[in-house]
Amino acid sequence: MYATAAVLFFFYLPIIIVIGQSFNSSRFGGSWKGFTLNWYVKLFTDRNIWHALTNTLLIAASSTLLAVILGTLAAWVLYKYKSRIQVAHNVIIYLPLVLPDILMGISLLLFFVALKVTLGLFTIFIAHVTFSLSYVAMVVYGRFQDFDYSILEAARDLGATWNQAVRKVLIPYLLPGIAAGGLLAFTLSLDDFVITFFVSGPDSTTLPLYIYSMMRHGSPAVINALSVILVLFTFIVVISSKKLGEGKK
Amino acid sequence: MSDFLVFDGVSKSFGSVKVLDNVCLTIKKGDIFSLLGPSGCGKTTLLRICAGFEEPDSGRVILEGHDITRLAPNRRSVNTVFQNYALFPNLSVYENIAFGLRLKKIDPRQIRREVDSFLELIQLTDHADKMPDKLSGGQKQRVAIARALINKPEILLLDEPLAALDLKLRQRMLVDLDNIHDEVGITFLYVTHDQSEAMSLSDEIAVMNNGVIEQTGTPTQIYEAPRTSFVAAFIGDTNFFEGDVVSVKEPYSMLNVDGFTSVEAYNDKMIKTGERVYLSIRPEKFTITINRPETTERTNMVQGTVEEIIYMGYHTKYWIRVNEYLISVKRMHDRYMLDEKMLTWGDPVWLSWHADYCYMLEQYNLRDEALLTIPDEEIPDESGSNDTADETDSNDTQGADEAEARP
Amino acid sequence: MKKKGRLYEVLLSIPSMGWLVIFFVIPTVLVIAMAFRAADPYGGIGEGWTLESIRDLGNPNYPAIIWRTIWLSVVSTAICIVAAIPVSYHIARLRKKIQDIILLLVIVPFWINFLIRIFAWKVFLHPEGLFKHLLVILHIADSDTLLLYRPGAVLVVIVYSYLPFAIMPIYASAEKFNYNLIEAAMDLGASRITAFLKIFIPGIRQGLLTAFVIVFIPALGSYIVPDIVGGPGSEMIGSKIAQRTFVDRNLPHASALSAILALAVIVPAGLSMTRQLFKNRKTMGI
Numbered sequence: 001m002y003a004t005a006a007v008l009f010f011f012y013l014p015i016i017i018v019i020g021q022s023f024n025s026s027r028f029g030g031s032w033k034g035f036t037l038n039w040y041v042k043l044f045t046d047r048n049i050w051h052a053l054t055n056t057l058l059i060a061a062s063s064t065l066l067a068v069i070l071g072t073l074a075a076w077v078l079y080k081y082k083s084r085i086q087v088a089h090n091v092i093i094y095l096p097l098v099l100p101d102i103l104m105g106i107s108l109l110l111f112f113v114a115l116k117v118t119l120g121l122f123t124i125f126i127a128h129v130t131f132s133l134s135y136v137a138m139v140v141y142g143r144f145q146d147f148d149y150s151i152l153e154a155a156r157d158l159g160a161t162w163n164q165a166v167r168k169v170l171i172p173y174l175l176p177g178i179a180a181g182g183l184l185a186f187t188l189s190l191d192d193f194v195i196t197f198f199v200s201g202p203d204s205t206t207l208p209l210y211i212y213s214m215m216r217h218g219s220p221a222v223i224n225a226l227s228v229i230l231v232l233f234t235f236i237v238v239i240s241s242k243k244l245g246e247g248k249k
Numbered sequence: 250m251s252d253f254l255v256f257d258g259v260s261k262s263f264g265s266v267k268v269l270d271n272v273c274l275t276i277k278k279g280d281i282f283s284l285l286g287p288s289g290c291g292k293t294t295l296l297r298i299c300a301g302f303e304e305p306d307s308g309r310v311i312l313e314g315h316d317i318t319r320l321a322p323n324r325r326s327v328n329t330v331f332q333n334y335a336l337f338p339n340l341s342v343y344e345n346i347a348f349g350l351r352l353k354k355i356d357p358r359q360i361r362r363e364v365d366s367f368l369e370l371i372q373l374t375d376h377a378d379k380m381p382d383k384l385s386g387g388q389k390q391r392v393a394i395a396r397a398l399i400n401k402p403e404i405l406l407l408d409e410p411l412a413a414l415d416l417k418l419r420q421r422m423l424v425d426l427d428n429i430h431d432e433v434g435i436t437f438l439y440v441t442h443d444q445s446e447a448m449s450l451s452d453e454i455a456v457m458n459n460g461v462i463e464q465t466g467t468p469t470q471i472y473e474a475p476r477t478s479f480v481a482a483f484i485g486d487t488n489f490f491e492g493d494v495v496s497v498k499e500p501y502s503m504l505n506v507d508g509f510t511s512v513e514a515y516n517d518k519m520i521k522t523g524e525r526v527y528l529s530i531r532p533e534k535f536t537i538t539i540n541r542p543e544t545t546e547r548t549n550m551v552q553g554t555v556e557e558i559i560y561m562g563y564h565t566k567y568w569i570r571v572n573e574y575l576i577s578v579k580r581m582h583d584r585y586m587l588d589e590k591m592l593t594w595g596d597p598v599w600l601s602w603h604a605d606y607c608y609m610l611e612q613y614n615l616r617d618e619a620l621l622t623i624p625d626e627e628i629p630d631e632s633g634s635n636d637t638a639d640e641t642d643s644n645d646t647q648g649a650d651e652a653e654a655r656p
Numbered sequence: 657m658k659k660k661g662r663l664y665e666v667l668l669s670i671p672s673m674g675w676l677v678i679f680f681v682i683p684t685v686l687v688i689a690m691a692f693r694a695a696d697p698y699g700g701i702g703e704g705w706t707l708e709s710i711r712d713l714g715n716p717n718y719p720a721i722i723w724r725t726i727w728l729s730v731v732s733t734a735i736c737i738v739a740a741i742p743v744s745y746h747i748a749r750l751r752k753k754i755q756d757i758i759l760l761l762v763i764v765p766f767w768i769n770f771l772i773r774i775f776a777w778k779v780f781l782h783p784e785g786l787f788k789h790l791l792v793i794l795h796i797a798d799s800d801t802l803l804l805y806r807p808g809a810v811l812v813v814i815v816y817s818y819l820p821f822a823i824m825p826i827y828a829s830a831e832k833f834n835y836n837l838i839e840a841a842m843d844l845g846a847s848r849i850t851a852f853l854k855i856f857i858p859g860i861r862q863g864l865l866t867a868f869v870i871v872f873i874p875a876l877g878s879y880i881v882p883d884i885v886g887g888p889g890s891e892m893i894g895s896k897i898a899q900r901t902f903v904d905r906n907l908p909h910a911s912a913l914s915a916i917l918a919l920a921v922i923v924p925a926g927l928s929m930t931r932q933l934f935k936n937r938k939t940m941g942i
Contacts, residue, residue, distance in 0.1 A: 003742035004758065007819065011765045014776030014816075021779055074672035081665040089669055091926055092676045098869055098925050099918075100877020102894045106901065106914045107683035110690050113907065130679045133672060153302055154335035156322045158349035158400060168348075172339040191769055194879055198901070211771050215778075215884065224779070227772040234767040 015231065022224035039225035046222070052210040055121060059206065060189035063128035067185045070129070071136025072178055076170075078137070079144040096134045104131060105198030112199060119201035127199045128189045135188060136181035143177030183241070252311075253278035253436060254299070254404055259308035261294055268294045269305070270460040276404075276453075281430055281437040283447040286457035287483070292440045295457075296406050299438065300329045312403060328397035329406040333413060334389040336381040342392050343368075343377040349400040367395040370432065387418045394429065404436040411446060423450055444484050448472070456480045472531075477612040481529040482620035488576050489618060490528040490607075494520055501547070501604055504528070508572045510551045514607035527613035532579040534606035537567060537592070542601045550601040555592055557624040567592070568624050569600060575623065576600065684918060691912035718896075722916075725892040728807065729875035732814040736822035736871050737864060739815075743823055744863075745856065748830035759827070766820045774884050777813050778804065781885070805887030813881045818874065822867040829863025873921050893917050 023035050043049065074093055078086055096104065108127050112119060151173075155165035171178075193208040200209060214223050254276040261269040269291045276282045284292035297303045299310055301322030309318045317325055328349075336345050343364055344351075350360045368374045371391035381389060390410060397405055410426075411419045427450060430437055441447050447454050448468040455465045456479070464476040475481035478489060492504035492512060502516040504526060512528070520526055536542065542550055553571035567578045578600065592598065747758050765773065780787055781803040788803060803809060837859065841851040857864075879894030886895070893913060900910035 001746050003739065004746045007739060007743050007823075008758075008761055010816070011762065011819075014773065014780045015765060015768065017780050018772070018776040070672045070675055073668060077665065077668045077672070081661075081669075083665065085665065085669060089673050092673060092681060095922065095926060096676070096680055098873050099921055100874050100894065102877045102879045102897055103684070103687070103914060103918050103921070104680070106897060106910055107687045107918075108679065109901070110686050110907065110911060111679070111683035114686060114690070126679060130676065133675065137672065148333065148335060150331045150333065150335040151337055153300075153322070154329070154331055154396075155337070155348070156302075157300060157327075157329045158396065159323045159352045160348075161323055164352065169337055169339075172337075187767065193771055208769060208771055211769065211775075212880075215771070215775055223772070223775055227768070227776070230772065231768050235764070238764070238767065 015227075018224050018227050019231070021221070022228045024221070024224075039221050040229075042222050043225045043229070048205070048210060049207075049226070052205045052207045055205060056190055056207040059121060059125055059128055060186050063125050063132055063189050064182050064185040066129045067132035067136050068178060068182045071133045071181055071185075072140050072174065074133065074137040075140035075144060075174075075177075078141055079147070093134045093137050096131055097138070101131075101192075101194035102198075105195040108195070109198045119199055119204070121201075121204045123199045123201070124196050124204060124206065127195050128192065131192075131195065132185035132188055135184050136178075139181035139184060140174060140177040143174050147173065252276075253280075253313060254438070255309075255311040256295065256299075257309045257311060259295065259298060259305045259310065261291075261298065261303065261305050268460050269298075272308070272460070272462055274455055274462060274465065276436065276438065278436055279434060280452040281427075281439060281450055283439040283441060283451040283454045284457055285441060285444060285447040285454050285484075287442055289459075290457040291460040292442075292457050293408060296329075296408055296438065296440045299404075300327055300406055301325050326403040327406060328400050328402040329408065330390075330393045330397050330410050332408045332410065334381075334393040336384075336389055336392055336396075338381055341378050341380055342373060342384070345381065345392055346396045346399055348396060363399055367399050370429065371395045386414050387422060390414065390422060391425070394426075398429070398433055398435065402435065404438055407437060407439045409441050410439075411441075411443070419446075426450065448484070456483065458483070474608055475529055475610065478527065478529070478610055478614050478617040479612075479620070481608075481610060482617045485531060486577055486579075486622060487529045487531050488574075489613070489621075490530065490574075491613075492526055492528065494522050494524050494526060497522055509574060510549070512549050512607060513547060513604040514609065515605045516609065518609045518611070520609070527610045528607045529610055530602065530607050532566070532577045533581070535576070535578040535600045535602050537569070537578050537580055538599045538601070539590075539592070539596070541599050547604040548601055549604060549607075550599055552597065552599055555594055555596045555598055558592065558594060559624075565592075569598060571600075577622070684922070687911050687918055688915040689911075690908055691915045693908045693911075721891050721893060721896055724807065724890070725876060725878075725894075728811055728814065728890075728892065729872055729878075732811055732818065732875050733822075733868060733872040735811075735815050736819050737826070737867055739819060740822040740826045740867060741857070741860075741864075744827040744830040744860075745852075747827055748833065749835065762820055762823060770817070771880065773817065774813055774881060777809070777816065778885055781809055804885055805890070807886065807890040810878075810882050810886040810890045810892070813885050814875055814878055817881065818871045821870045821874075825866035825870065826860060826863040829860035829866075833859050869925070873925070876921065877917060 022039055023037070074089070078090060078093075104127070108123070108130070109119075112123050117123060151169055152165050155169045156162070160168065191208065192206075193212060196206055196209060197212070200206070205213075211223060211226065252275045254274075256272050256274040259269055259272045260267070272291070272295060274295075284295060286292050294303060298305050301317070301320060301324075304319065309316055311317070312326070317327075337348065340348065346367055347360050347364050350363065364377075365374070368377055371394065373388060373391060373395075376384065376388065381392070384392065393410070407426075411422050414422060423446060426437075439447070439450065448471075451468060453465065453467055454471050456463045456471060458479050464471060464480045466474070471480060472484055475484070475487075481487045481489070490504075490506050490509065490512065492506040494502050495505045495511070496503045497516065497520070500516055501513055502520065504512045504514055506512050506528075514526075514528060518526070542548070544550070551571055553569040553576065555567055556570040556575060557566075557568035559566040562582075564579050564581045567580065569576045569578055747755055750758065782788065783802060783804065791803075833856065837855050838851045841855045842848065846854070877894050878892055879898050882890050882892045882895045883898065886892070893916075897910050897913045897917070900906050900913065
């Protein structure tokens with residue numbers, strides 16, 4: 001019990017500090033120099049941030065879409081066919097989940113350089129689909145664990161073509177898994193730094209990249225404010241999705 | 250009546266396991282026809298071939314003159330009631346039943362009329378908007394049946410539909426199924442491992458074992474005139490005897506059964522002197538008495554000792570020791586038993602039976618003796634009416650032993 | 657019909673498998689291949705094949721870096737697992753409703769951007785920060801001691817980043833664990849601690865294994881953490897690869913380093929996975 005409390009305290013400690021510092025008018029957060037909303041103002045008036053945010057959302061949405069399609073397809077194939085091909089398939093899907101980001105980052109960078117592809121939003125898009133695919137596949141595959149295959153046979157028995165059976169029976173069943181996988185993919189994409197850093201071009205900034213550059217070169221205090229906003233935003237998203245989930249029941 | 254559904258030489262293997270071996274069956278229109286057999290006998294595979302979920306390696310399936318062997322399941326005029334119902338979890342009871350009709354793009358008002366009438370048939374009108382996970386097993390079963398029947402198939406396939414229900418519900422559903430069949434008049438092809446289901450419901454039964462049809466006939470034919478030792482032992486209970494023909498006096502013959510006695514048996518099999526025959530005599534065909542019965546023509550009798558007794562209320566099962574044989578005998582209590590002197594262990598008794606009660610088997614296999622109940626292994630059935638120890642689990646799902654591979 | 661099934665299987669596998677082969681497998685192989693190319697003086701990949709980058713692996717700094725990477729990863733993984741065990745044990749035994757709440761509390765910080773969480777630590781451990789002041793007041797530290805920019809800081813932040821990843825699988829195992837076994841052990845005379853060590857720990861073996869893989873391997877590849885809170889004395893392979901790529905612009909060199917990391921990680925992961933999968937197929941009778 002004490003372990004749990006200690007761990008939770010450990011988890012939230014730095015966050016509390018950050019929230020506090022976001023209101024601290026001291027530039028480097030060494031000591032309290034008075035309450036201010038200055039950093040928040042700076043945050044909202046920074047055009048670069050909005051540009052980065054737009055890129056981030058664009059990429060997250062598009063990569064999630066493609067990852068969901070590929071990942072769901074993968075989960076179906078892994079579920080239905082159990083052959084040697086699938087063993088290889090399974091390994092290929094699972095490996096990205098356990099490998100360090102940096103490997104995927106550098107390997108994709110080399111790949112694009114070797115093919116002389118310009119680095120930019122497109123390469124970031126491809127990278128994000130690549131790592132999200134496995135996550136979506138895993139989540140949707142989990143949904144297949146309790147799946148009763150005979151409902152598909154029942155649909156066919158009642159006159160449905162494969163196409164109709166998939167649309168009217170399979171997809172509705174998988175929807176919670178697909179939604180969860182999509183949400184996961186979206187979050188991972190929003191959040192990704194290392195891989196994006198490796199495959200991005202001079203003109204393609206995402207929010208995490210921008211945050212990093214601010215950390216390195218800019219005013220660190222604004223980041224505090226940004227952090228608070230992001231924390232709030234995450235919280236709202238989580239609470240509302242929980243409410244939505246409960247509402248459905 | 251024309252041959253409505255014909256299986257012509259159907260064979261199927263999964264890997265190295267031959268699940269169906271040259272199966273030939275003819276089913277008449279309007280019948281309730283059962284495929285009865287233990288797990289792994291191939292009955293579910295045969296059903297799935299009829300539904301279109303498997304294709305036979307050889308042979309044909311012919312429905313009303315049309316060869317449907319290679320036809321896709323959604324193009325057949327055949328509907329299935331699945332063992333675990335397979336109701337669509339995201340659709341309500343109403344929408345589940347309406348599913349097939351919606352696919353055919355039938356006018357919604359017409360759909361409503363038909364679904365409502367079927368809801369009435371299965372007595373679930375008030376549950377139309379419920380989701381499947383809120384239904385009980387019996388209700389799900391009825392929805393599955395309605396969903397299949399509403400499409401007016403030529404033949405309805407039922408895959409062990411009552412296997413997952415408890416006893417009382419099963420008995421009620423049997424009656425319901427029978428009523429529905431009478432109402433709707435569609436041919437049923439019913440798969441089960443439960444003989445009481447098959448016997449009580451069917452117009453005809455095919456008994457299957459190891460991919461082969463052992464016998465086809467009405468329930469009475471199957472019970473009273475089993476063709477093989479498997480059928481005799483799988484359905485109900487029986488006693489097997491082995492004997493040599495000593496003399497033939499049509500239509501009876503005299504057999505010498507080693508270690509037992511001379512037995513006169515009804516002969517419908519065209520046997521000759523010197524041949525070896527196998528007899529099946531059901532336990533209820535014996536009369537058990539303390540005193541020697543009168544010697545009359547065609548009556549066989551033998552002396553023995555009571556070795557085991559199981560009192561079951563309206564009948565008693567005895568095992569009588571006669572030399573090497575342990576003979577199972579059932580005696581109905583058709584009078585007030587408290588006034589009777591009850592037999593007890595060790596009592597000397599006489600067994601007698603008419604020659605007509607012995608039945609000669611066409612095929613005998615020693616290993617089928619394993620299906621018989623002997624005293625140590627007696628497992629009393631819940632209903633008290635079925636005494637054969639089921640060598641299968643009652644909730645066997647879709648013939649797991651039939652090495653099903655996904656299509 | 658069997659042939660048609662095979663055809664469909666292949667067709668349906670092509671999108672996901674194809675994508676991953678093109679954008680994952682090939683690039684990874686490329687990493688190893690590129691280690692043998694010459695560097696373009698202006699950055700990027702040059703012409704011709706050479707063993708120069710391989711030879712560079714003999715750089716005297718490297719063993720120290722590799723060693724530090726390994727021991728930092730091992731220690732942080734160990735700490736994560738050791739911390740996760742009592743926490744999971746506790747949570748798994750709570751009432752369902754409270755379990756969900758606590759799990760939510762554990763997960764919520766995780767949703768906040770990775771960079772920001774690391775940045776939070778940078779703020780927290782800042783030489784002029786509150787924490788430092790506190791330590792000075794308590795006489796645990798001098799006003800000169802640096803909390804940041806040392807391996808210790810890297811360790812703490814790695815643990816911070818991956819602890820939820822350790823808790824999740826261990827909790828999953830702990831949740832499935834049958835706690836009657838511990839009572840049975842105590843009934844037979846074992847002390848609480850003995851029961852815990854000899855019954856519970858082996859019982860959650862699966863979760864421990866998963867936690868190890870989920871923490872250790874990413875930790876090996878840590879890049880941002882040493883980059884932000886570590887100093888020159890706390891470089892890890894990850895930060896070295898990044899340096900070679902972006903600062904020195906020597907891609908073949910970065911490849912060589914990455915290749916080592918990749919081989920060290922992929923080979924055991926892939927092997928154990930394939931073995932597991934083949935074992936599963938055997939028990940399923942396929």
